[in-house]
Amino acid sequence: MPWTRKHLLTIEELSVAEIGQVHATAAAFKAILKRSVKKVPVLRGKTIVNLFLEPSTRTRMAFEMAAKRLSADVVAFDAASSSTQKGESLRDTAQNIQALNADMIVIRHSAAGSPLYLSKILDIPVINAGDGSHEHPTQGLLDTFTMIEHLGSLRGRKVVILGDILFSRVARSNIHALVKLGAAVTLVGPATLVPHGFTALGAEVSHDLKSALADADVVMLLRIQHERQSHAHFPSVGEYTGMFGLNRTRAAWLNPGAIIMHPGPINRGVEIDSDLADGTRSVILEQVANGIAVRMAVLYLCAGHQPEHVISSTR
Amino acid sequence: MPALWITGARIIDPAAGRDSVGDLFIRDGRMAASLPAAERRRARRIAGRGLVACPGLVDIHVHFREPGQTNKETIATGTRAAAAGGFTTVVCMPNTSPPADNAGTIQFIRDAVRRDAVVKVHPTGCITVGRQGQALAPIGSLKRAGVVAITDDGDCVQSNELMRRAVEYAKMFDLPVMDHCQDMSMTQGAVMNEGVVSTRLGLRGWPNAAEDLIVARNVILSTHTGAHIHLQHISSRHSVGILREAKGRGVKITAEATPHHIALTDAALASYDTNFKMNPPLRTEEDRRAIIAGLRDGTLDCIATDHAPHTGDDKDREFDHAANGITGLETALAVCLGALVREGRFKLPLLVDLMTRRPARILGLDAGTLADGSPADICLFDPGEKWRYDAKAGQSKSANSPWHGQTLTGRAKLTIVDGRVIFADGRIASG
Numbered sequence: 001m002p003w004t005r006k007h008l009l010t011i012e013e014l015s016v017a018e019i020g021q022v023h024a025t026a027a028a029f030k031a032i033l034k035r036s037v038k039k040v041p042v043l044r045g046k047t048i049v050n051l052f053l054e055p056s057t058r059t060r061m062a063f064e065m066a067a068k069r070l071s072a073d074v075v076a077f078d079a080a081s082s083s084t085q086k087g088e089s090l091r092d093t094a095q096n097i098q099a100l101n102a103d104m105i106v107i108r109h110s111a112a113g114s115p116l117y118l119s120k121i122l123d124i125p126v127i128n129a130g131d132g133s134h135e136h137p138t139q140g141l142l143d144t145f146t147m148i149e150h151l152g153s154l155r156g157r158k159v160v161i162l163g164d165i166l167f168s169r170v171a172r173s174n175i176h177a178l179v180k181l182g183a184a185v186t187l188v189g190p191a192t193l194v195p196h197g198f199t200a201l202g203a204e205v206s207h208d209l210k211s212a213l214a215d216a217d218v219v220m221l222l223r224i225q226h227e228r229q230s231h232a233h234f235p236s237v238g239e240y241t242g243m244f245g246l247n248r249t250r251a252a253w254l255n256p257g258a259i260i261m262h263p264g265p266i267n268r269g270v271e272i273d274s275d276l277a278d279g280t281r282s283v284i285l286e287q288v289a290n291g292i293a294v295r296m297a298v299l300y301l302c303a304g305h306q307p308e309h310v311i312s313s314t315r
Numbered sequence: 316m317p318a319l320w321i322t323g324a325r326i327i328d329p330a331a332g333r334d335s336v337g338d339l340f341i342r343d344g345r346m347a348a349s350l351p352a353a354e355r356r357r358a359r360r361i362a363g364r365g366l367v368a369c370p371g372l373v374d375i376h377v378h379f380r381e382p383g384q385t386n387k388e389t390i391a392t393g394t395r396a397a398a399a400g401g402f403t404t405v406v407c408m409p410n411t412s413p414p415a416d417n418a419g420t421i422q423f424i425r426d427a428v429r430r431d432a433v434v435k436v437h438p439t440g441c442i443t444v445g446r447q448g449q450a451l452a453p454i455g456s457l458k459r460a461g462v463v464a465i466t467d468d469g470d471c472v473q474s475n476e477l478m479r480r481a482v483e484y485a486k487m488f489d490l491p492v493m494d495h496c497q498d499m500s501m502t503q504g505a506v507m508n509e510g511v512v513s514t515r516l517g518l519r520g521w522p523n524a525a526e527d528l529i530v531a532r533n534v535i536l537s538t539h540t541g542a543h544i545h546l547q548h549i550s551s552r553h554s555v556g557i558l559r560e561a562k563g564r565g566v567k568i569t570a571e572a573t574p575h576h577i578a579l580t581d582a583a584l585a586s587y588d589t590n591f592k593m594n595p596p597l598r599t600e601e602d603r604r605a606i607i608a609g610l611r612d613g614t615l616d617c618i619a620t621d622h623a624p625h626t627g628d629d630k631d632r633e634f635d636h637a638a639n640g641i642t643g644l645e646t647a648l649a650v651c652l653g654a655l656v657r658e659g660r661f662k663l664p665l666l667v668d669l670m671t672r673r674p675a676r677i678l679g680l681d682a683g684t685l686a687d688g689s690p691a692d693i694c695l696f697d698p699g700e701k702w703r704y705d706a707k708a709g710q711s712k713s714a715n716s717p718w719h720g721q722t723l724t725g726r727a728k729l730t731i732v733d734g735r736v737i738f739a740d741g742r743i744a745s746g
Contacts (some may be wrong), residue, residue, distance in 0.1 A: 012515070090633055111633035112517040134517025134636070165449030172517060197514040 140173030163222030324363025371403025383412025401727030552605030624713030
């Protein structure tokens, strides 16, 4: 089945086959990244604009590096010094970028649904690099890619996502990807940040850390997002850590062979203790590395290429 | 002004319990039992066959944006939209710019109405100065200037003490207090109903409880003071339950529901279409059914549109940043015919009652009846006409409607205000 998608807006709309195509293409690019010459000429002459209207370090760098590995030119749109500060609408900003002959746009925005909105306005591919509390599809793709590398098929595997689920686009994208791939997803955290409405997405909701971590194959920690919360969501960081922070004792409840993940940035000593973040079960830095290959795959596919081409060219 | 003679229409006049085919006579701007033979010969005849003739529709909740936001709507365009929708009496909200919190601004609005309106417009004034919820507006002066109610619509008086004093004070003038029921502390940054759909879309949710709390507060304050509080655009099923209980023990409280809360749910937000964004937000199917049940059994007193025009630019934005509100005057009748009469099996006279006599009664307006001697405000509509609604071609200055481009069934054909035909055959009558 050929890849036909022009935009990557959500994981919710992807089929299992499409997730598999991104993963397969990412695996091929990952092999290329291990060579001494890490660059392929597949997007030579193309211009990708990184429209990041919300602060981001790793996602923005990963997209930039992915584009450069594909030989595309990358232009960064800096929100702080840009026309949006002068009151320009998102429509006008985007249309100006298209008028400058950009070939693709990667958008990070604090408002959910903004990538979909852009995709309706523009003729060029739109890649969602995180929209509010909605989705962060490349993160979900790279996280499941990393899990599959370690565990093989995710069918029947137990994945725990622990932390601030309510405001997390990473959680939403991972829930959609994992449910599609057949994993059993349990969301854990304080009731104020893990509301029961999430069961509608196919996940279980628990507020009991011990039973949730028992037999888990993956625990994914999410950062407590101070910036999105009111003071009503939990009493204090200290209480959060006391109730839900991952430490050595609690990590012992996991399955042997279980992996520990975190999309970053980490608050050491808050949601996870340093010795676990840096320990042998942690795949946190692998996630970062895989982020390049997965984003290369997404840019490559949405630019109109087919997965088998890169796979055959790297054999 | 020639007499009018409407022949052979299905006349629905809930005030008189009438639903029968017959003729209507209008003389000197008022309803008449018959016309003298000489006048009958000269009268303008209007063929009513196949049409329903009812009192002109009454909408006690519209935003005409004048003064201050006349790029969205004006009293001229808003009243033309009303006429095109079959409305002959509307009540406009005071969240203008500046807010209508003093007699001078009310006078400005009344002057504009006298000059520009094609239907009857009654202004409301603010409860608090600047709609800030801090200090009472000069409610007595507002009453003297001609307001029919006070409200901080769009905002909700958060202080229970201030609200208590407002309703006590307004009761002295027999002035109803209309409240937009929203606990602001529970809805910070909220842009849609809190539920499964908001969870999926990653949008901040506005829980039913934030409405229910204020509805309960108002029931308690009305009980305590005996003042008449009118609850605007009820959207939550639990609020309907609270009201049913309160009305059962005679609390002096009334409430309205909008066509959009009757016809739509938050499932419509799946594509982040900002023409489905309003406050209070669209809720669930359970809520929608509870609103309809409340209208059926009288828990909810009337239908009101919350006609809220916004420019294309106000709506053509990220969902979080788009303006709240939709237009409603030109679609209300068709939408309610669909959701309540065809789908909800309401008898047509009940719908007419909810859109004429009952809203008029809430605010004591001289409207909503075809009784002899009453003002000849009439709506003639075809309940079966199918038409494609093009919001951009409508009378309102704005086109922010979730029904744009859809085929609707039921349409106002002719609107009469004080015996004058102001709208006919899809056009506003000139002169």
